[in-house]
Each structure stands twice: as structure tokens, then as C-alpha cells.
Amino acid sequence: MTTKEALYNYTLRMGDDSLILGQRLSELCGHGPILEEDIALTNISLDLIGQATLLLDYAGELDKDSRNKDQLAFLRIEKQYVNILLVEQPNGHFGDTILRQFLFDAYRTALLERLSTSKDKRLAGIAEKSLKETKYHLKHSSEWVIRLGDGTEESHLRIQNSLDKLFRYAHELFYENEVDNLLIKEGIVPSAQGIYPVWEKTVNDVLEAATLSLPKNNWKFQGGREGRHSEHMGYLLADMQYMQRTYPNMEW
Amino acid sequence: MEKSKEWPLWEVFIRSKQGLNHKHVGSLRASDATMAIDNARDVYTRRSEGISIWVVPSNNITASDPSDEDSLFEPANSKVYRHPTFYDVPDGISHM
Numbered sequence: 650m651t652t653k654e655a656l657y658n659y660t661l662r663m664g665d666d667s668l669i670l671g672q673r674l675s676e677l678c679g680h681g682p683i684l685e686e687d688i689a690l691t692n693i694s695l696d697l698i699g700q701a702t703l704l705l706d707y708a709g710e711l712d713k714d715s716r717n718k719d720q721l722a723f724l725r726i727e728k729q730y731v732n733i734l735l736v737e738q739p740n741g742h743f744g745d746t747i748l749r750q751f752l753f754d755a756y757r758t759a760l761l762e763r764l765s766t767s768k769d770k771r772l773a774g775i776a777e778k779s780l781k782e783t784k785y786h787l788k789h790s791s792e793w794v795i796r797l798g799d800g801t802e803e804s805h806l807r808i809q810n811s812l813d814k815l816f817r818y819a820h821e822l823f824y825e826n827e828v829d830n831l832l833i834k835e836g837i838v839p840s841a842q843g844i845y846p847v848w849e850k851t852v853n854d855v856l857e858a859a860t861l862s863l864p865k866n867n868w869k870f871q872g873g874r875e876g877r878h879s880e881h882m883g884y885l886l887a888d889m890q891y892m893q894r895t896y897p898n899m900e901w
Numbered sequence: 902m903e904k905s906k907e908w909p910l911w912e913v914f915i916r917s918k919q920g921l922n923h924k925h926v927g928s929l930r931a932s933d934a935t936m937a938i939d940n941a942r943d944v945y946t947r948r949s950e951g952i953s954i955w956v957v958p959s960n961n962i963t964a965s966d967p968s969d970e971d972s973l974f975e976p977a978n979s980k981v982y983r984h985p986t987f988y989d990v991p992d993g994i995s996h997m
Contacts, residue, residue, distance in 0.1 A: 683930065685929050685930065685943065688944050688947070689939070689940065692943050785942075788939070792935065792936065
């Protein structure tokens with residue numbers, strides 16, 4: 650594998666994580682629990698889709714088949730998407746949405762902080778720009794995890810259930826294979842070993858303030874990075890790809 | 902007293918740039934001050950409207966009584982000499 654191929658894979662992963670989570674959150678536009686939160690979640694969705702645009706644009710330039718960002722976003726089949734399983738999980742209730750977001754934001758912030766000093770200037774630039782947005786996303790999701798966890802008896806119970814249900818997908822945030830190994834060696838991306846302790850500290854601090862506890866089981870679900878997705882992914886893609894599939898090459 | 906299920910109302914003030922006043926832009930609901938700031942950021946500054954936010958619990962604002970309008974404000978209308986309009990403002994002075 651060449652550096653270019655590895656970098657294509659890496660930017661595609663990051664782009665897919667952003668794209669699919671952005672698509673998920675966009676489903677809540679007009680359906681947020683209160684007006685203020687509806688706007689907040691939609692802002693975050695747009696930030697993520699904006700980040701996906703930058704990342705997939707770069708991936709397109711590295712792609713051996715020279716696909717552009719729109720072709721990458723809308724015209725791949727399910728097993729060609731390499732996002733982690735966490736981001737494709739359904740919105741569920743508000744606690745599920747927030748907990749999923751929190752686990753992701755804590756990871757993304759730690760990743761982007763390190764990526765902003767990457768030897769690859771393009772990736773460093775994207776990371777630096779995205780970091781400002783993602784730091785706010787983390788603040789927002791952390792505040793809510795604490796409020797729901799340390800809120801009423803019912804809100805505590807419900808978000809604890811969200812944590813029990815979603816934590817099994819967090820492990821995949823730290824997936825690594827030969828793509829990462831090559832890029833780590835060249836100083837282009839940070840290693841999971843470097844990011845994990847930062848993520849773990851954020852998660853532990855917030856969960857402690859929220860009076861929540863990690864599930865006792867040690868379940869670890871993964872597969873998304875290798876194109877094996879959960880049953881929810883097909884429905885999401887059908888929704889997301891409908892326009893480009895029905896009216897090929899249409900522009901908005 | 903029955904406990905309200907709705908979150909308290911907050912008044913939002915935004916400073917659009919350095920040197921200008923915070924201006925009232927609207928209101929929103931939030932459970933506490935931190936959330937009120939975050940919500941104000943999302944609702945009122947998403948199109949780069951500001952660089953600073955104040956939030957104030959709406960119930961901390963004391964308002965004049967609309968029925969006192971005549972005695973409070975009407976008398977000022979006939980006192981044109983209170984307006985500083987009898988001199989020229991030098992060039993380059995904005996935001997007066």
C-alpha cells in the first residue's frame with residue numbers, strides 16, 4: 650500500500666463518520682425536543698456535513714478512480730462505506746442521540762487536536778478548521794449528558810440505558826489496521842494509543858459528573874471500518890442516496 | 902404553588918462588535934444560565950450576529966406599566982431643546 654492509498658482510506662473513514670452522523674442528526678430537523686435544541690442539533694448536523702465535504706473532497710483527489718466528493722458521498726454501495734457502527738445507530742430517544750454524540754465528540758476532539766499538527770498540510774488545515782466546531786459539539790453533548798444523568802430519576806434511568814446500549818460501539822473508535830500503521834509511521838496521523846487516554850479521561854470525567862456508570866459487560870462491536878454495517882445502514886443510505894439515484898448528476 | 906414543568910424564560914442580549922452595546926434580540930427557554938448561553942449561541946448567533954452574549958432571567962426584569970405611558974413619556978415629546986441637534990457632528994464620528 651502506498652502513502653496515497655492509505656491517506657485516501659483514512660480521509661474516507663473520517664469523511665464517512667462525519668457524513669453518516671450528519672445525516673442521522675438531519676433527521677431531527679423539525680423534530681427536536683424543544684425549539685432551541687432542534688436548532689442546536691441541526692447546526693451540529695450541518696457542521697458535520699461541512700466537515701464531510703472537506704474530507705471527501707480530499708479523498709476524491711486521492712482516489713485512484715478520481716471520484717468527486719458527491720460521487721463518494723452518494724454513489725457507493727453499503728459495503729464501501731467505512732464509517733464506524735456507532736454513527737449509523739438510530740436517533741432513538743433524546744438520551745440516545747446525545748450519548749452517541751458525546752462518545753463521538755470526545756473522540757473527534759482528541760483526534761482533531763492531534764491531526765492539526767499533521768505533516769500533511771491539507772489534513773492539518775481541515776482538522777484545525779473542524780476543531781473549532783467540534784469543541785463546541787463536545788461542550789454541548791457533555792452538558793446534556795450531565796443534565797440528563799444527574800437530572801430526574803427518569804432521565805437518569807433513560808440515559809444510563811443509552812450508555813449500556815451504545816458503549817459497545819465505542820471500541821471501534823480506536824480501530825487500527827495497516828492504513829493507520831503506515832500513516833502513523835510517516836507522522837501524518839496520531840495513533841489510537843495517543844488518543845485513547847484523552848478520550849477515556851473526558852468520558853470518565855463527564856460520566857462521573859453525570860452520576861452514570863459504564864456497563865459491566867465488555868462487549869465490543871465492530872465491522873463498520875471494514876464495510877460490515879448494522880441493519881440500520883441500508884435504510885439510512887436509501888434515504889440519503891434517493892435523489893442522486895433517481896436523478897443522476899442533479900445539482901442543488 | 903404548582904411547580905412549572907416549563908423551563909424558565911431568558912432574555913438574550915447580543916453585542917454585534919467591539920465598542921457597541923449589547924442589544925436585546927429576543928428570548929428563549931433554558932433550564933439554567935449555562936444552557937441559556939449555549940441556546941442563545943445556537944438560536945441568535947448562527948449567522949455571525951455577535952461576539953458576546955448576555956442572558957438575564959426574564960422574571961428579573963422590571964418593566965414600566967403600559968398604562969403609565971402618558972405620564973412617563975408624553976411630556977418629553979414637546980421638549981425639542983433636550984435633543985443635542987444644535988451643533989455639527991465632526992466627520993468620522995459614527996455610532997452617535
